[in-house]
Amino acid sequence: MALIPTFGTGLFIGAGQALAAGGPASLLGSYVLVFLLSYCLTTAIAEIAAHRPALNGTMVAHSYEYGSNHLGFSLGYLRWYSLAMMVPFEITTAMVNLSLWTPEPSMAIRIAMVAVLILLFNMLPQRAFQRTETVFTGLKIITTAGLTICSLFLAIRGIPGTPIRGFRYWHEPGPMNEYLIPGGGGRFLGFLQCFLYSVISFTLTPEITVQRAERSNTEGGPSILSMARTDSGYLFALYILSAFMMTFVSPFDEPQLTNYGTGAGSSPFVVGFVRAGIPALRILVTVLIFLSSVASGRSFLYISSRTLYTLAESGHAPAMLTRCNRYQVPYVAILTSALFSLFAFLSLAESSSALFNSLMYFITTSGSISWLCSSIIYLRFRRKTEEQGFIRVHQSRIQPYGVYAGILGCTLLPIANALVLAFPPPSSEELPVQSWSQLRMRNAIPVYLGILSFLSLYFGHQVRTAILQRKLKLEDGTTSRRSWWRMFGLERDGPSTSAPVSSPPGP
Incomplete structure (x- = not known):
């Protein structure tokens, strides 16, 4: 797991x-x-990793060989800041879970406390950090199992005087919501918006799954592809089971789920226990979800800082980011990645519910770009191995059709988002036209920023490379390629010893 x-x-x-x-x-x-x-993307990445493992991230490493220097550079930084943005996202999730929706000065203290706690966890030595990971893993398993058991109890037996019972909410108010417009079109838009909200749960799953499988791979043990499949199956079971239990305890027309149309609201489990009249259980669940957010935040900061450390080792980031303390903790990379936690303080300017959505749309857009690039890299890997007559021992049966489906899905995601945003506001007194326009603007801007960030990295690297090549050609008449960090004297002395296996000497 x-x-x-x-x-x-x-x-x-x-x-x-x-x-x-x-x-x-x-x-x-x-x-x-x-x-x-x-799953289609996970098996594609795992197939590459099974033949050429790279402990520092398969797609970042092999994007140089099967893509280009520009794609490898931009994809590496995309992966870093996407993971780093998950830290303020988790902090905001913790605030939303505590029902701290309204901006107020005291929220700054709470946000700072959570951010510092996540940072301190990452400053622990490796062995101590792994012990805390074991503790939080057990806590999340207990939380999921406890919520499942309680939801089943409420669904099967129920509590006298409460409306929760079996599939009641599948009948009242119904299995599908008519979103924005009435009729079948509204149900389709509801499913579309539901799909867009659900992407965040799996955005970073493919590469994290494969990277952990690479690090756990041992000679004589199961292959990376097999481990990735197994972990994906476990994850699917946990998510589907949890989502299914939510449908028992909370109706979709509960206004607290969206903080009365503002954005993210209370957890369906919390809503269910409030409706069941069990305040003690509501408090316990709130605390467990809060700890779960802190645990996820510390894990994402750990992965993002190691990604930045790898970029620095391979010559694509300043060498100072590789500095470690006596416990071999890359504190400079951790502190740099932790700066993204400052985005959580935007909750002081707008509702944490709205900020949750803004961060979510940015992360899912970046994740969709990563999925699309990974699909292209896999197709080029497959074509290159076939041209060389290389026999792939580890193959997924669904490929390359799974990658084709992935490319189609990643292409349709922004179109689906634009389609939902293009519809007129719902006829509701709780959400006036002006608020709906502001809501659409808040949701659209992060999408455009996610796309522009990647394009800026990609084309910016092309421009810098062209300028460097031209400058070198004018100076010594050669077209040798060096990392553009050397122009600023930031590269370490001596070659890197832990660069990705397929990464070229420099972009």
Whole structure:
């Protein structure tokens, strides 16, 4: 269960929005569809890793060989800042879980406390950090199992005087919500919006799954592809089971799920226990979800800082980022990645519910770009191995058709988002036209920023490379290629000893 430390992101809180948008049937359907899309990408990446493992990240390493220097550079930084942005996302999730929705000065203290706690966990020595990971893994398993048991009890036996009972909410208010417009079109839009909200749960799953499988791979043990399949199956079971239990305890028309239309709201589990009249259980669940957010935040900061450390080792980031303390903790890379936690303080300017959505759209857009690039790299890997007559021992039966489906899905995601945003506001007194326009703007800007960030890295690297080559050609008449960091004197002395196996000497 390698992915348990990051399990829960976008599930306990984000699934509430998805449930409110599409209803219980749409929630389960969207989770299945997003998982299938994620599984197609996971097996493709795992197939490459099974033949050429790279401890520092398969797609970042092999994108240089099967893509280009520009793609490898931009994809490496895309992966870094996407993971780093998950830290303020988890902090914001913790604030939303505590029902701290309204901006107020005291929230700054709470955000700072959570951010410092996540940072301190990452400053621990490696062995101590792994021990805390074991503790949080057990905590998340207990939380998921406890919520499942309690939800089943409420669904099967129920509590006298409460409306929760079996599939009641599948009948009242119904299995699917009519979102924005009435009729079948509204149910389709509800499913579409539910699908968009569900992507966050699996955005970073493919590469994290494969990277953990690479690090756990031992001679004589199961292959990386087999381990990736197994972990994906476990993750799918946990998500589907949790989502299914949510449909028992909370109706989709509960306004607290979306903080009355503002954005992310209460967890469906919390809503269910409030409706059941069990305040003690509500408090316990709130605390457990809060700890789950902290655990996920510390894991994402760990992975993002190691990604930045790898970029520095391979010559694509300043060498100072490789500095470690006596416990071999890369504190400079950790502190640099932790700076993204400052985005959580935007909750002081707008509702944490709205900030949750803004961060979510940015991360899912970056994840979709990463999925698209990974699909292209896999197709080039497959074509190159076939041209060389290389026999792939580890193959997935669904490939290359799974990658084709992945490319189609990644292409349709921004189109689906634009389609939902193009519709007129719903006829509701709780959400006036002006608020709906502001909501659409808040959701659209992060999408455009995610696309522009990647394009800026890609084309910016092309421009810098061209300038460097021209300058070198004018100076010594050669076209030798060196890392552009050398222009600023930031490269370490001596060659790197742990660069990705397929990374070229420099971009």
